[in-house]
Amino acid sequence: MAADDIAQLVNTLSKTHLGDGELSYKGLGLKLDNAESVEELVQEIEQYQDLKVLRLEGNTLGVDAARAIAKALESKDQLQRCYWSDLFTGRLRSEIPVALKSLSSGLMIAGARLTVLDLSDNAFGPDGVKGIDQLLRSAACHTLRELRLNNCGMGIGGGKILAEALLECHRQSLVVGTPLRLRVFVAGRNRLENEGASALAKAFQTMGSLEEVHMPQNGINHAGVTALAAAMRHNADLRVLNLNDNTFTKRGTLAMAQALGQLRNIQVINFGDCLVRCEGAIALAAVLREGLPVLKELNVSFGEITEAAALVVAQTLMDKPHMEKVDLNGNCLGEEGCEALREVMESQDKGDMLASLSDDEGEADDEDDEDDGHDDEDDEDDDASNGCNGCNEEDYFVKENGTTANGESPSKSQFPEEVSSFLDCPSAEKLLELGEMRRHLLPEVNILDPHKAVEVLLKVASLYSEEPVAKATVLETFDMLLRKLLSGSALQAYTTLSTLLVLIGVLKGEGKKKKEPLTPGLLLCLEHAVQQDYFAQHHASLLHTILSNNRKALKSCCGSMDGLSSALEKRCLDEP
Template sequence: MADLIVKSNLSGKKFDKAEDVTDLVEQIRNNDDQIGTLQLDGNSYGIEPLKEIGQSLQTCHNLRHLFLNDMFTSRLKDEIPKALYYLLVGLQSSRAEIVTLNLNDNAIGPVTMPTLLPFLRSEQFISLRQLYLNNCGLGIKGGTMLATVLSGFENLSELVIGRNRLEIDGIVEISSALSKLTTLERLELPQNGTKEEGIIHLCEALKQNRNLKVLNLNDNVLTTTAENLASALITLNKLEVLNLGDCLLKTEGAIIILSALDSLYRDKWCSRIREINISGNEIGSDAKEIIIATVETILETRENDEIKLKLDLSANNFGEETVDELKNHFGSVIDLIIDDDQGSEDEQEQTIGDDGCKLEDSNLSIDNKTSANDELDDNLLADPEALQKYLDTQYTDLESLCKRFFAVSTNGFNKTEKSLNKNTTIEIDALIKFGRKKFLKNESDFNLLNTLLAICGLLKAEDRSKSPRKDADLSGPILALARVAKEFGDDFNQKRCIKDLLLEKVKENRYQTLQNEIYSLIYSF
């Protein structure tokens, strides 16, 4: 049995010439039929190196697993299809039957899909079981192309195609293909921006794949389709992991989903579920009873009670009282994650000022003439010169300017689209241009940046009153800072400071859904 794993002994390297991969090619040729897995991840390969590697694979008849993820960093988009072609055409000569294909984190997109599709349709991939195309920039067009081959993988058990902006049309086509399969055990489609019509089609496809163990729809919009998803979930009694974080379920949707799970497991007496994520869904305290009932049903009906149930309820709107009740009720029986609660509606009315900050905790308020919720006139926003003159009359100190920046970017953040509205982007750009002109002594003056980062919660302020409350949602300010980084003149150090702080911030669970947009913005300057 071929079980040898071949991979480069180097990492983080850029290979441009054939001789750069001599050691790897020699390793392949010396082991040919003993090789079961090829790992090329972690380095960047040009056309000539992959042509050389492809030729060496011609005698690897027992190769089964290809890990080709993250192998085109910094490559041009027209370079990738050529390089991938030479690798796969060499592999094709081996007649190896591929079981695993991992192309995660490569800029495949619609440009490379026409090169990839003929290989996916070949006999070599007819037995494919695992296909990973996460974060590949497919878009609607690339997703539609992929859908044309999916139904041919009759043994496909794992499909991961998150972070591809498939949106509605792409998901509809993918769902149509998946409806013809019955073998899926893992399906991950996070961060694809799909909404009602796409989810409805997807739910019908889920009903055909009743062996599903992992379902990840994180960061898509399920507000109006909870009933559709519930009707699919009651057919999935083998489900082990359900991730519906940041899906705008709200309280009503969460109750519908949890009720479906509760009903399924009470009827079947067969719960296998070990992880449920419904964080960041604006769920209120009215869902408390169904949460408790569903968890207790799961615990009573579990097939394997050795693994502790993980329940993520973070970043919702339960309120302090409900959070305490849930923690006290479950104790250490389950792994309950309930951090960063945004507070109930009553608590928000009592504690949130006009600028979105918790007054008794931070006393951060807007002390200039324009309050945080005052929207500037469209005519003023459309006239850059007039806008700059207006700002000059409003802001006489850095702190008030930076508080306005925080407030506007917080209120102007669209949770559904994960973006800032148009008027917000115009105003924050103007605020920074004005701030630099009025308050900075020279290009290297960090005064504006330091004040801005402190008030936006990315730097620790000496005066605690200048920082947002600990559990404030910083999504809007984070996006805003990424957007205005380019406005900090030619000072590389200031831009690098913003970049480093933002990249560290988006590693936090609650902000990971912003990673694509943040990367796009900060690497554009």
Template sequence: MSNFDLNSINSALSDSGRPISGVDFSGKSLKLDTANDAQPIVDAINACPDLQYLTLTGNTLGVPAAEAISKALEHHPELKIARLSDMFTGRMKTEIPPALAALGDGMITAGARLSVLDLSDNAFGPIGVEGLAKLLQSDVCSELEELRLNNNGLGITGGRLLAKALASRPRRLKIFIAGRNRLENDGATALAKVFQNMGTLEELAMPQNGIYHVGVAALSDAFRHNPNLARLNLNDNTVAAKGALAIAAALPKLKNLKCINFGDCLLKSKGALALAKAFKENSLLLESLDLSHNEIGREACMQIVDAVTALPDSADRLSRVVLAGNSLGGANNKKIMRDKLGASAELSDGEGSDDEYVTDSEEENSNSEEEEEDDEESQNSEDSATEDAQHDTLTNFADTIALDTSGVQEIETDVGRFLAQPTLENLEKLGPNAADVIDVHLQSIKEPAAMIQAYVDATFCVAGLSENATASQIAEQLFPILISRATRAPASAWLLANSFLTALALIKSEEKPQRLKWSLPPCYRFVSRQLLSPTVPPALRDTLRFFATSKRGAAPLADMLCQ
């Protein structure tokens, strides 16, 4: 959980003689559901004549509370710093985009110009970026220098959406933080294009994102265009030898680079040697270097030490050099390293630990070809083998087990045929009680997410035909059954909203996208009518209208949902 940071606020405010004032409710663990719940924050904002910063970290906001705070923000164009991290604990994902959008609308109405925006530790995922897009594309973020989106669960889709929003206008970001987001190669590559056009980065941190050498190479190309880059953190990504070579090629353009964290990046000796050579040839004035847990052999470790201590001022300049978790050799080798590195040396994970993970004395020489093959294999296989893909591999393996199906005849039902091919002809075969027939067919599904998705798909298969009077009547009968079945399931609000959004093509599915089987225009008209029903959960109604509003212009049919 983030705390009040006076130094950050001081540096972000351009007028050093200006008294610092703002509102800080950080760490109070307030649960703000309604406008009344948010009144203490609203009162504090209204009572602050010069609101330079707003910190709400560590509380949890619902949509009505966010809207109330937004109204108060409309009167503060002087706002420069918004620290809104860890604000949605216990909230459904569908609540977060409209809450974020509401806060953004308040700043937009005020005409504020933020220099710092921190939204870290809010697990809003890709759909949360939809709520941020308007703010990021507005004048409010036209002067943004620091953007923190750590641990937001963006994924590849969120990374692409974020890149698109940032690319909408020229940027001059100095600090970009986006660790623990599973951006992977595609997300990193999309953002790299933004960084390349930016040219102002001073600090970049993207640890734990599943990025392999392809994404690292794209980022390295972007680094060449950001000569002021001073701090670089790619910890716990698979940089490997190929990625290290790409970064080494960019280092001649990065004379201001002071701090590097490539810990746990599977560099191995080949990658470490490439970096050591680049450090030495470009006379980098490094102050901090973390290459821990990279399976680096002792000779390569020694080359790293020699490279960072080559300049005569290294003893005064180096504050931290971490080589723990690599093969450092015997006591004599370690003594040499410690003598060269001085107090900056961190050669073990803890007291008494030797970190001897690689012990073959010929590791750099006789096994160099094998190491290169291992690097290539790990990058080619793991690059495309995310956790989901590995799960798919196991599933595919199970699918290869041959079962004796002789004598077994698959029974194709009328409902199954209709759901596979939703035509009027197939719907008529279900008879006058088609809604009940479909309901009985789907009740056998026990897993909540699959059950809700099945009911939504079935409803839209019928609604897509609702220009026909009979189909329209069946859809009207099926919709309340869908709501009734879905709302009994755990986490139903999120599952139901997500299924509706993908079925209406308002968001892309996080799974492999499937071609819709139904026509969207009649489905939009059908759903717009159903939203007036009191049986519709308010969260579903608000979420659909929010996303439909955000899609206006790009998807005109969505306007029907906003009537």
């Protein structure tokens, strides 16, 4: 060790005792290569009788130096918090696991009971995770409350090793009656992808104790997001969820929205740069309306959200007294959309909480089916390379009754013959002849994908005519179907309405589902439905917001649209 380094170390030793059992060498930039280079440091550790916190971050530690420090740690049974981030700058990849194993051994021999382990900003990869594997499985981590592994390059393999270690730690801690209750998990920028995220999701679900989860920039798409969503449902105390800069798309966002609906303590949601898109944003709006009572921050920036969907989100914030910040920057609002959003927020006395809109992308292109490489329909085969490896994302799609569903339409054999005949070739005569069998028209509804059910609704509406018997039959059937679709949770209702609007080309969707022709009959059926008791005021508000922001798509039925607009405006003004 150079003389200057020794002098610097000696000069700082008097400042390392910070009280409350903390010894800190943070940010000294020391190059600790061998036992000689850490003699003074080791002596300090050995002489600190009640050492509880050891900060080594911001130095660079070699194998021999780590062994010497580990030896000193063998007597430190009071040690609880290890802040060892940015500790291996300039070291060979092969050195790091060896150094970590030595440090881990010292902690385990001491019988330490860790509450915080921070190894962030150490690019140790999967092998580095192997270096702490035994520590994480040991009794030293039964008491762990915070695990911080941000920017470590763990990859899929490291994520799997970490997940299994946490599961084993939990199993062993249960045996001795002190179950692992990890509260904070940080693992951003680790290239975990779907397989790593799904493996960790199993650990999260098993522990059920998380309060903060930070996993930004991990290359996770809808399959991994869906697995994480299922796990979050089991962590009732979750307060912060940060999945920034992953790729949700519609399916991931809908699954996450459903999970959020079960959580009452969420304060911060960061889904920025996650391709939430319009249908996802509306799903989140449903959860905002029905739950999330203590939410403080919502980030859905850079998500390809258009003006109409952003306004729906803003309107649901009215009853959120704890809200402090809403970030919708970098979306596709356009200049007029940005101004409309500001007006909505200001009308609720929440204008000061709206983050800057300076990076808005401008209005979205008219073509909403462009192939951008992220459409759900194009992601079906992603699981082979990024996927769950045995984890079926559909297992996490939960229906209203709590069971799982795969979203597939029922086979025609599940319908009575007459119903199948109608669905194959709908006509007013066939609808009338169905009689009581019309109740079988609606397939079992997956809360996260009511596409097939909405298609049936559109088939019925297409048969509207002014002939009295046909008109009455169509309206009665339309009411029956729509009532069922809107009678569940707000999430099911909002998903139904957004799916309907996407199918008729009014709302920007994703994927390559064929658009249904917009008919005056549908608008007339909706005008009738809006006036019924099952059509809630907030349903009318959603519909009015989106339709009024895209009258261009309705120009072919402008006459029928006038009546629907009038009915919606009247319903929106009704007392809730």
